[in-house]
Amino acid sequence: MIKTSQLIKRVSTAESELEILRGIDLEIKRGETAAIVGASGSGKSTLLGLLAGLDAPSSGEITLDGVNIVNLDEDERATLRSEKVGFVFQNFQLLPALTALENVMLPLELAGIDSAREKSEGFLSRVGLAERFHHYPRTLSGGEQQRVAIARAFASQPLILFADEPTGNLDTTTGATVVELLFGLNKEEGTTLVLVTHDNILADRCQRKYIMTAGHLEEAS
Amino acid sequence: MTSPVIASIRLLIRDWRGGELGVLFSALLLAVSVVVAISGFVNRLQFNLERESASFLAADLVVSSSKPIPAPWMDEASASGLAQGETITFSSMVISADDEMFLASVKAVGGAYPLRGALSVDKGLSQASTDIPEPGTVFLAPRLVQQLSASVGDEVYVGDATLTVAGTLLSEPDSTTGFFGYGPRLVMNTANLDETGVVQPGSRVTYRLLVAGETDDLTTYREWVEPQLVQGQRLSSVDESQPGIGATLDRARGFLLLAGSLGVMLAAAAILVAARRFGERHTDQVAVMKSLGATRATIRQLYAFSLAWLGLISIGLGSGIGWLAQSAMFNALAGQLPSEITRIGIAPYITGAVTAFVCIGFFAWPPLARLGGVSPLRVIRREETIADATRSTDLVLGTASLGLLMLWYSSDWKLTGALIGSIAITVGLGFLVAQTLLTGSRQVGSSAGSVWRLALAGMQRRGTSSAFQVVIFGIAIMLLLVLTSVRTSLLDQWRLQIPEGTPNHFILNVAPTDESSLLTFFAERDIEVGELYPAARGRVMAVNGQPLPDWDRFEEGARQREANFTSTDTAPEGNKIVSGAWWEVGTELSLVSLEDGFADDIGAKVGDMLTLRIAADEFSVEVASIREVNWESMQPNFFVIFPDKLLEQFPNTLFTSFYLEPGEKYRLGELLDVMPTLTIIELDVAIQEIKTIIDQVSQAIELVLLIVLVAGALVLIAGVSASVDERLHESAILRALGAGRGTLSGAVAIEFATMGSLAGILAILGSETAGWVLQTQMLDLEYQIQWVLWPMGIALGAVIIGTLGTYACRRVVSVPPLQVLREL
Numbered sequence A: 001m002i003k004t005s006q007l008i009k010r011v012s013t014a015e016s017e018l019e020i021l022r023g024i025d026l027e028i029k030r031g032e033t034a035a036i037v038g039a040s041g042s043g044k045s046t047l048l049g050l051l052a053g054l055d056a057p058s059s060g061e062i063t064l065d066g067v068n069i070v071n072l073d074e075d076e077r078a079t080l081r082s083e084k085v086g087f088v089f090q091n092f093q094l095l096p097a098l099t100a101l102e103n104v105m106l107p108l109e110l111a112g113i114d115s116a117r118e119k120s121e122g123f124l125s126r127v128g129l130a131e132r133f134h135h136y137p138r139t140l141s142g143g144e145q146q147r148v149a150i151a152r153a154f155a156s157q158p159l160i161l162f163a164d165e166p167t168g169n170l171d172t173t174t175g176a177t178v179v180e181l182l183f184g185l186n187k188e189e190g191t192t193l194v195l196v197t198h199d200n201i202l203a204d205r206c207q208r209k210y211i212m213t214a215g216h217l218e219e220a221s
Numbered sequence B: 001m002t003s004p005v006i007a008s009i010r011l012l013i014r015d016w017r018g019g020e021l022g023v024l025f026s027a028l029l030l031a032v033s034v035v036v037a038i039s040g041f042v043n044r045l046q047f048n049l050e051r052e053s054a055s056f057l058a059a060d061l062v063v064s065s066s067k068p069i070p071a072p073w074m075d076e077a078s079a080s081g082l083a084q085g086e087t088i089t090f091s092s093m094v095i096s097a098d099d100e101m102f103l104a105s106v107k108a109v110g111g112a113y114p115l116r117g118a119l120s121v122d123k124g125l126s127q128a129s130t131d132i133p134e135p136g137t138v139f140l141a142p143r144l145v146q147q148l149s150a151s152v153g154d155e156v157y158v159g160d161a162t163l164t165v166a167g168t169l170l171s172e173p174d175s176t177t178g179f180f181g182y183g184p185r186l187v188m189n190t191a192n193l194d195e196t197g198v199v200q201p202g203s204r205v206t207y208r209l210l211v212a213g214e215t216d217d218l219t220t221y222r223e224w225v226e227p228q229l230v231q232g233q234r235l236s237s238v239d240e241s242q243p244g245i246g247a248t249l250d251r252a253r254g255f256l257l258l259a260g261s262l263g264v265m266l267a268a269a270a271i272l273v274a275a276r277r278f279g280e281r282h283t284d285q286v287a288v289m290k291s292l293g294a295t296r297a298t299i300r301q302l303y304a305f306s307l308a309w310l311g312l313i314s315i316g317l318g319s320g321i322g323w324l325a326q327s328a329m330f331n332a333l334a335g336q337l338p339s340e341i342t343r344i345g346i347a348p349y350i351t352g353a354v355t356a357f358v359c360i361g362f363f364a365w366p367p368l369a370r371l372g373g374v375s376p377l378r379v380i381r382r383e384e385t386i387a388d389a390t391r392s393t394d395l396v397l398g399t400a401s402l403g404l405l406m407l408w409y410s411s412d413w414k415l416t417g418a419l420i421g422s423i424a425i426t427v428g429l430g431f432l433v434a435q436t437l438l439t440g441s442r443q444v445g446s447s448a449g450s451v452w453r454l455a456l457a458g459m460q461r462r463g464t465s466s467a468f469q470v471v472i473f474g475i476a477i478m479l480l481l482v483l484t485s486v487r488t489s490l491l492d493q494w495r496l497q498i499p500e501g502t503p504n505h506f507i508l509n510v511a512p513t514d515e516s517s518l519l520t521f522f523a524e525r526d527i528e529v530g531e532l533y534p535a536a537r538g539r540v541m542a543v544n545g546q547p548l549p550d551w552d553r554f555e556e557g558a559r560q561r562e563a564n565f566t567s568t569d570t571a572p573e574g575n576k577i578v579s580g581a582w583w584e585v586g587t588e589l590s591l592v593s594l595e596d597g598f599a600d601d602i603g604a605k606v607g608d609m610l611t612l613r614i615a616a617d618e619f620s621v622e623v624a625s626i627r628e629v630n631w632e633s634m635q636p637n638f639f640v641i642f643p644d645k646l647l648e649q650f651p652n653t654l655f656t657s658f659y660l661e662p663g664e665k666y667r668l669g670e671l672l673d674v675m676p677t678l679t680i681i682e683l684d685v686a687i688q689e690i691k692t693i694i695d696q697v698s699q700a701i702e703l704v705l706l707i708v709l710v711a712g713a714l715v716l717i718a719g720v721s722a723s724v725d726e727r728l729h730e731s732a733i734l735r736a737l738g739a740g741r742g743t744l745s746g747a748v749a750i751e752f753a754t755m756g757s758l759a760g761i762l763a764i765l766g767s768e769t770a771g772w773v774l775q776t777q778m779l780d781l782e783y784q785i786q787w788v789l790w791p792m793g794i795a796l797g798a799v800i801i802g803t804l805g806t807y808a809c810r811r812v813v814s815v816p817p818l819q820v821l822r823e824l
């Protein structure tokens, strides 16, 4: 499902060239759950962004569902994202001008799916926000916002869901609820799940666990 | 993908609810409303002023002739759909039943006379009328009533006709046609003309055909008649017959056009600012949408459609607001203007729509188009920003498009060039100066107190964005300065044109022996009278020995004419020598100075010898100079001027001028009782009408200035509020870290005041440039560097922008930081 080989990401800063990812090889199969852990600044978010096609690597290969996305241009990657990929961000990234429901509907509308509203209402209800359809993000708590973000990520029924520290901003109980949601949806929809987390308990629940150290990735046994 | 049409509507509705659209939408709305209001108002005002000034001729176009107007000319006028009237003027003795006699200037009127303006007649018993006299009746000017001791109902004789006095003529629209229309007026109906037997072949009669109608029809008619004119016939419109009014109207038109163009520029600036802010606020949204799979094309389509919708809505709504505004302005002047109902026509709406689309295409679209390029990575790393490398090309493109828009709007490349040029200066210098000073201020700031350090560091951190704000503020202030100073010069000039107490009566034919009794007469009545100048009536017979044809026996004849000669040894005030030189005081040489148009008519240049005749004496003079005369001043102007010593040798009379209060017209009768041979020319009505027009135009200008000021204020507000978001976040953090509210608001105030004074400097540089070009090249006004504006512009910039900025940012320091951090 997801396969990379010798993935390298360099960025040029004012002083020098910085190599963030130094040759990443990984393989995750369809329907699997995988966790990436590692110290802050080790390059986890950067890797996740590359896997999701949000950015292009400096060199190396990324294959998503059989497509080598390195050769795609930004628009082709966007289409791929809208068809196959969901993303839950570290800092939620809900649009403040849209209500909870509209935020969830957005990817469906972008993909031109007709029953956007019914589907979105369904997903919002599943994350326990049936009462909050018409509330704006600023009136929701952090946990609630994260649940809207998860509903949004699942609404387009992606093949792969990337989540960058989905529980990082949440208290233990709320975090646990969110985690249950992610795993529940993974079971029900068969979605491949890739998480970045600092939470070892969460990482241990995943079928695969990778450790990132200064741009190098290793699979923990 | 859902159809972009529907998606864009959804986006708009959501943005509207979220309050994101407010500034952009109001800027667009402002652009359309200002353009529709000003161009609609200008159209209507111009139409009305043209109508009103047309009343100086009582028509839009007049054909005058020494012979009866050919019938086909009248038929052609009817065929062209023009309204027509006729007047036939001549001098004739009028005799009362008691055998009182007086030489009157008779005007027989018929057809639809007057086509423009109205007669005002007092029919006694407090009845007033504006109709022309019925056949068999006449109206007499008050002086004629006085001289003939005739009253309403009495009979008077004009030649062989016996006519009944039906009223006193208070005013007639075309009273000034034929500057030297001697004698008080008698108005009769053309139906009685034959009965009088006065009009015989060879008698001095002027026939006029008056026509009025649509501009296009008039042009067609004019082009048809013009080639058929023969000697003794001429065609005139208001501009030609009343150069003073023509020039006044041209200036007013120029100013209103300028004001309208400035309105458009200000609105465009507001849109530019608003669109930038809109784009910035949408960056995150676009990044999220892209991460969710939206392509660059989708995003562009979405925003293109949104803008199109926004454009359509603002055109619709703005047209409505513009219409309301222009009719409100027009009603404000209603008491002054003729009550004729005029529609503003479709043109202002088209102008408004085109403006909206140019503004959208060149000002709102570029920042939004770049949204397509936002990196989706921004959802992970906030620092990823929009690539804004093309911003300066935006400004260049925008300015160019604005130039074209203004050129189209004003059809005046000088005006456009002056404004675009000065904007280019403001923008270019602006970025340079602002960047340098902002960087420099950082150095100063680091050694200053904490409030200053905070303020200057903030400005510098926002470097380009601060420079951009300074430039926008500078442009807005500059445009307002330009408009205000042009307005002031214009109004001053108009006030000077006809100052209070300008002589409104002229006396000709004062016998040199009567000089002292005339002066006594005025002294006894406490009326100030001007100096007495010698005058003689004569004609130019030949140029360089080449005789001029004697085909001009009529005052308005196209070329050579009988003229009033005067003499003076000092060049008359307000006259400009265009070639040759003025003679020395006391010269005994036979010299002459000619008015340039007159010189053209007879084909004379400096150095030519003219043969002139005064009474029976023929003599030769050399043309010493040619003068340009200011016809706008209602001063006596002379075509032909001699040195004093030369005119003394010929029989001459004296002339002078004086000012009479409106209530003292009866003095004229008293004067004629004492000295019946005097000729009095009454210009009071004409002067009053010019004053009325000037008053109206001045008021219109003040109103338009007000609208443009409002537009300018909105630009400033838009500019200030553009940076509120940015500051909100920053100050929330600073406050969370313990910065006091005093420190923060002090910093904000200092920051805006600094930007304001920078903008003030730019504005002054720009406005001096634009003002110089506009006033000297376009409005024909004197230009002076307005040194007072320099400190004022800087101080005002600092105070206004500082206050507005602090006010707009009050939320920045008053909202609890927690709330801010949560909202963002």
Ligand SMILES: Nc1ncnc2c1ncn2[C@@H]1O[C@H](COP(=O)(O)OP(=O)(O)OP(=O)(O)O)[C@@H](O)[C@H]1O
Pocket: A011, A012, A013, A018, A020, A038, A039, A040, A041, A042, A043, A044, A045, A046, A047, B381
């Ligand atoms: N565009 C960039 N320019 C410069 N440095 C970058 C850029 N992108 C990432 N970095 C650097 O690369 C390193 C890895 O960043 P990344 O966000 O992937 O870390 P992370 O493992 O997700 O850390 P955290 O757990 O704190 O979220 C960091 O040191 C970051 O500063």
Ligand SMILES: [Mg+2]
Pocket: A044, A045, A046, A090, A164
């Ligand atoms: Mg991270």
